[in-house]
Structures are given as structure tokens and as C-alpha cells.
Amino acid sequence: MSTTLHFHKYQGTGNDFVMLDDRGQTFDIANHQLVRFLCDRRRGIGADGLILLRPHAAYDFEMVYFNADGYVGSMCGNGGRCTVAFARQLGVIETSTRFLAADGPHEARIDADGTVHLRMQDVLGQQEVEEYGVFLDTGSPHLVRFQPASTLAELNVFAEGRAIRYNERFREKGTNVNFVESPSAPDQPWQVRTYERGVEDETLSCGTGVTAVALAASKRGASSPVHLRTPGGDLRVAFEARPDGSFTHVFLSGPATHVFSGTVAV
Numbered sequence: 001m002s003t004t005l006h007f008h009k010y011q012g013t014g015n016d017f018v019m020l021d022d023r024g025q026t027f028d029i030a031n032h033q034l035v036r037f038l039c040d041r042r043r044g045i046g047a048d049g050l051i052l053l054r055p056h057a058a059y060d061f062e063m064v065y066f067n068a069d070g071y072v073g074s075m076c077g078n079g080g081r082c083t084v085a086f087a088r089q090l091g092v093i094e095t096s097t098r099f100l101a102a103d104g105p106h107e108a109r110i111d112a113d114g115t116v117h118l119r120m121q122d123v124l125g126q127q128e129v130e131e132y133g134v135f136l137d138t139g140s141p142h143l144v145r146f147q148p149a150s151t152l153a154e155l156n157v158f159a160e161g162r163a164i165r166y167n168e169r170f171r172e173k174g175t176n177v178n179f180v181e182s183p184s185a186p187d188q189p190w191q192v193r194t195y196e197r198g199v200e201d202e203t204l205s206c207g208t209g210v211t212a213v214a215l216a217a218s219k220r221g222a223s224s225p226v227h228l229r230t231p232g233g234d235l236r237v238a239f240e241a242r243p244d245g246s247f248t249h250v251f252l253s254g255p256a257t258h259v260f261s262g263t264v265a266v
């Protein structure tokens with residue numbers, strides 16, 4: 001028997017999500033086929049991921065993130081910012097919050113202009129990964145590769161990213177792959193394009209990805225806050241570096257936009 005599902009579509013610098021108000025906890029998180037359908041850009045609503053907003057006894061809400069492949073994912077930075085904006089739209093919060101996500105608790109606030117500042121988990125220092133680049137876990141696993149000047153725009157991110165994501169070193173758990181071009185001048189941003197695990201394609205932006213890039217770039221002269229430009233828009237990452245090479249007070253900041261709401265037959 002078919003029924004209808006009320007949904008809300010959000011995007012954060014082009015990384016887009018189907019948001020469901022699941023405070024009734026009725027959504028079957030094991031229904032991978034339904035999540036894949038809802039994220040399908042031709043047969044369903046279309047999104048890089050799906051996010052449930054659920055109640056939690058100790059936090060304002062819990063965010064449950066699914067990749068477009070239908071499976072529960074790790075932390076989603078842009079999705080976290082969109083969930084904060086969604087919680088405000090629902091009246092669950094006002095302008096600040098503490099919520100639970102896959103990698104633990106997060107705090108966030110929303111400015112009057114709609115910018116969402118999301119505190120990420122502390123990040124351990126980067127690990128050099130031989131010829132591939134540097135690896136950091138910012139709530140999701142990220143490989144960061146710095147590219148030669150003026151090469152990022154023409155790079156085949158899908159082919160290059162997929163080859164790394166499925167190679168011997170990363171195949172088992174997968175990784176997101178971020179390709180970076182350093183600023184052409186001091187007042188210019190760091191440019192980033194990302195192949196995203198679980199979407200298995202290039203996305204217009206990846207929040208945990210630009211966070212990894214900013215922290216890796218701090219070893220190449222970038223200072224907090226780092227201005228990053230993705231094909232989907234600009235983000236900023238602020239942080240404090242610790243003497244042991246780890247990072248704290250990591251904040252991902254940028255827009256989070258409600259695009260439309262609707263109902264879908266499921």
C-alpha cells in the first residue's frame with residue numbers, strides 16, 4: 001500500500017539533502033532502498049544525502065545522516081549546518097543548539113543573515129599517505145591532494161577520485177578525496193573539488209572535506225579562518241592548532257538554505 005512522505009529539501013553550498021522531521025521516529029533506517037529512491041535525481045526527489053531529525057533526551061535533537069547509496073554515513077558537515085537551519089524552521093531551536101551526530105555532540109549557532117557556524121569534533125593531526133597526499137578524519141575520512149596551479153578546473157575529479165577511493169589502500173572503508181589548488185594571491189581562497197564516498201561522484205561541496213583541506217593547508221601557510229571556494233560556493237573554517245599537531249575549536253561556517261518542501265508517494 002502506498003503512502004506519502006512530507007519532506008524538506010535543503011542545500012549548503014550546493015551539497016543537497018532530503019530532510020525529514022522524524023521526531024515520531026517512524027522512519028525505517030534499515031530501508032536502504034527507500035533512501036536510495038528519495039535521493040535518486042531522476043526517479044525520486046534527488047539529493048547527495050538524506051537526514052533524519054530525531055528527538056534525544058540529552059540534546060536538542062539527533063541528526064541521522066544517510067549517503068545517497070542508502071546507508072547510514074559518518075558525519076556530514078554541510079548536512080549538519082542544514083539540519084541546524086531545519087531545526088530552527090521547525091521551531092525546535094532558536095539561534096543556538098547542541099545536537100548529536102554520528103561522530104558525537106556538536107554545538108552550532110545561526111547568525112541573523114542565516115550563516116550557520118558548526119563546531120566540528122577535535123581533529124587528530126594529519127597522516128602522510130605516501131604518494132596519495134595527506135589523510136585526516138574530520139568526522140568523515142578525507143584524503144587531501146594539493147594540485148599544481150591552474151590545473152583544478154580541468155581535472156577529471158570523478159575518474160581521479162574514484163580510482164583512489166577504490167584502490168588497495170582505501171577500498172575497504174573508502175575515503176572522500178579532495179583536490180586542492182592554493183590561492184593565486186593572498187586575498188584569494190583555497191579552491192577545492194571533492195569526490196564523495198557514498199555518493200560515488202563529485203559533489204558541489206563537502207563540509208567535512210573543506211574542513212580537512214583547511215587543516216592540511218595550515219601546514220602550508222594557511223591561517224585561521226581559512227576561506228575555501230568550492231563549485232557550490234564559499235565556506236570558512238576556523239581552528240586552533242595544538243602543539244601536538246591536533247586541532248581544536250574547529251568551526252565550519254557557511255549558508256544553509258531551505259529550497260522547497262513537498263510530499264512524495266512511497
Ligand SMILES: N[C@@H](CCC[C@H](N)C(=O)O)C(=O)O
Binds near residue numbers: 067078196198199
Ligand atoms: N558531504 C558531506 C560528507 C558526508 C559523508 C561522506 N559522504 C562520507 O561518507 O564520508 C559533508 O558535507 O561533510
